[in-house]
Every structure is written in C-alpha cells, then in structure tokens.
Amino acid sequence: MNRQSDWRRVEQEHYDVLVAQTGESWWGHQTPVGRMRLERRAKMVEELLPRNDAEVLEVGCGTGSLTIELLKSMPSIRLTATDVSSASLRRVQHKCAACPRLVVQVEDLTGLSFADASFDAVVGNAILHHCPAEAALAEAYRVIRPGGFLLMFEPNLANPQLAFDHVLSRVSSRHARRMQITPNEKPLLRWPLRRMLADAGFVSCLVEPMDFLHPSLPERYATWVGRIGRTIEKVPGLREISGSLIIMGRKTNGDLVESDESTSLLSHSLVPCS
Numbered sequence: 001m002n003r004q005s006d007w008r009r010v011e012q013e014h015y016d017v018l019v020a021q022t023g024e025s026w027w028g029h030q031t032p033v034g035r036m037r038l039e040r041r042a043k044m045v046e047e048l049l050p051r052n053d054a055e056v057l058e059v060g061c062g063t064g065s066l067t068i069e070l071l072k073s074m075p076s077i078r079l080t081a082t083d084v085s086s087a088s089l090r091r092v093q094h095k096c097a098a099c100p101r102l103v104v105q106v107e108d109l110t111g112l113s114f115a116d117a118s119f120d121a122v123v124g125n126a127i128l129h130h131c132p133a134e135a136a137l138a139e140a141y142r143v144i145r146p147g148g149f150l151l152m153f154e155p156n157l158a159n160p161q162l163a164f165d166h167v168l169s170r171v172s173s174r175h176a177r178r179m180q181i182t183p184n185e186k187p188l189l190r191w192p193l194r195r196m197l198a199d200a201g202f203v204s205c206l207v208e209p210m211d212f213l214h215p216s217l218p219e220r221y222a223t224w225v226g227r228i229g230r231t232i233e234k235v236p237g238l239r240e241i242s243g244s245l246i247i248m249g250r251k252t253n254g255d256l257v258e259s260d261e262s263t264s265l266l267s268h269s270l271v272p273c274s
Contacts, residue, residue: 007131007184008084008108014182015062015085025062025088026126026180028215033222035069037213037244038125041153042069044246045123048149052076054120057143059083059109059136060127064092070123071099080119082107110135117145124152128247129187137200147253150202154245156209157187162243190240193247202249209233209242 015025028034049056053076061067061081070079080103083089089104096102107113109124110132122140140150155162166187169176176183190207197205212229213222233239 008110010184011130011182012084012086015083016087018180019063019085019087019091023063023091024065025085025091026065029062029065031215032219033213033217034215035065036222036226037211037215038066038069039073041066041125042073045070045121045151046073048121048151048248049074049077050120050147053078055118056080057082057112057114057119057122059107059112059122059124059140060130061088061092061104062125063088064095066123066125067092067102068095071096071102075101077101079103080105082109082112084108110139112139112143114143116142118143120145120148122148122150122152126153126155128152128154128193129185130182131184133188133193134196134199137196137202141200141202141249141251144251146251149248149250150197152247153210154193154247155187156242156245157189158209158240159243160241161214162187188245190245193245197247197249200249201251203252204248204250206246206248208246209239209244210246211242211244214243 019025024030029038045056052074055078056070058067058070058079058081061083062085064081067079067081070077078101081089081092082105084106086106089106092104096104109127122144128136137150144150157163157166165175165179165181166185169179169181169185190209194205194207197207210233212232213226217225233242
C-alpha cells in the first residue's frame, strides 16, 4: 500500500470511530474559546473573498466546526465541504440541513475529483499535518481559479506544548489517544510551509504565527488574554511560539503583484461568543 492511500485509510478509520464515540472530530472546537478561534478564522476568509456568492472549497472539514462559522459569516457563498471520513460528513449534513448552498462530499485532498480552476478559494483548518502536505497544496493550486487564494490554519510545531504532545504521542499510545492524535500527524514549521507554497505555484505566499488562546481557556479570561495574544503576534521572536500558523497563497492571474496581507488578516480580534 502506498503512502497516499495509507494516510487516507488511517485518518478515515480514526475519525469514523471518534465521531461514533463522541459525535465530534475534535474536542477543542466545541469549547467557547475554541469557537471564538473559529469565528476569527472565518472572518479572515470573508475578508479575502472577491464577492458574496464566491465558490469555496473546504478540505478536511471534519464535523463542520469551521463550516458552520463560514456559513454564518458568509451565508451567500457556495460552499463545498469535504473530508475522507463519511461519518464526519454525516454530522455536517445534520448540523447544516437548512443550508441549501452547501454541498458535502467525500474527497481526498491529495487527489480531488474537481476540474481545474473550479473554486475562488480553498480553505482548511488543521488538515495539512494529517496528510502529504506537498500533494495537498498542489491539488489546491490546481482547483483554484486564477486570482483566487488558499487560506489554511495549522498547528505550529514551534509551540512548546504542541511539540511536547507530538513527541510524547510517539512513545505513549495512551497520550496519543487522550489527545486524539493519529499516527499520521506531523505538525509543521513556518519556513518549510512557505517553501511548499511556492513550490506548488502560489504567489504572495504568507505563513505567519497566530493564536495564543488555548481552547481550554475559561471564557471569562478570553478577552484580555486575546488582547495580549494579538500583541504578542507582532513581537519578533516571541511570536514564533504561537499555537497556530496562518497559511495563505494566491494563484496568479497574470497581473497579480506580490503583497503582504498579514497585517489586515491578523487584525481580526477575538470576541466572546454570544
């Protein structure tokens, strides 16, 4: 069995079982602060979209935590949400039954079934570290229209807690189960990701640290910790140990010029969930 099919089988089995047991693909998306983080990410997608009815592909949607926030922020977009786990997608369909502009289907992001230049944007939350990242980025580039963009969010391996969990999960299956870490997971670092984006063909490549809010943080502390975190996101050196990375690249349309969109994207604040 080759690496491409093996990662898919492992991830599919893991999340089918996890969803059957818990109803969700990751605990951290269900906490108040976890939802706040997702709201911020959806607002970043909204800022970049060229029009209200844009066609967006979400890869690795899991049980739809980001999907829901995207549809809340942009109810007019045409969103296709995909994952390798059919059990996860059934949860998405249940949660979003009243969303007629949503299409849900099983897809392998390293071998998408869509035609070239099908979408204005490809988005994903914590998915690249589960699969062959280079193949996934190449496929994303293929299905994005000229002038469109990729926007993803990934765990940051430079974060001390994440690095510790990653190492410990390799020697302790108990810790891996408790943290819901799959055997395929390979958290990524900032600079290799930027190189992967360029190798896939993207321009205006951006990989920036973000998020100093842990999903388990009590909601009453979120506002002031969030303010401190947004300040730290701008501090050289210290910002490198953030919890997440924001990853963006554009597909050239022939006259696109290089730009740094990190300032406007990272300006989105975290506010308590209503």
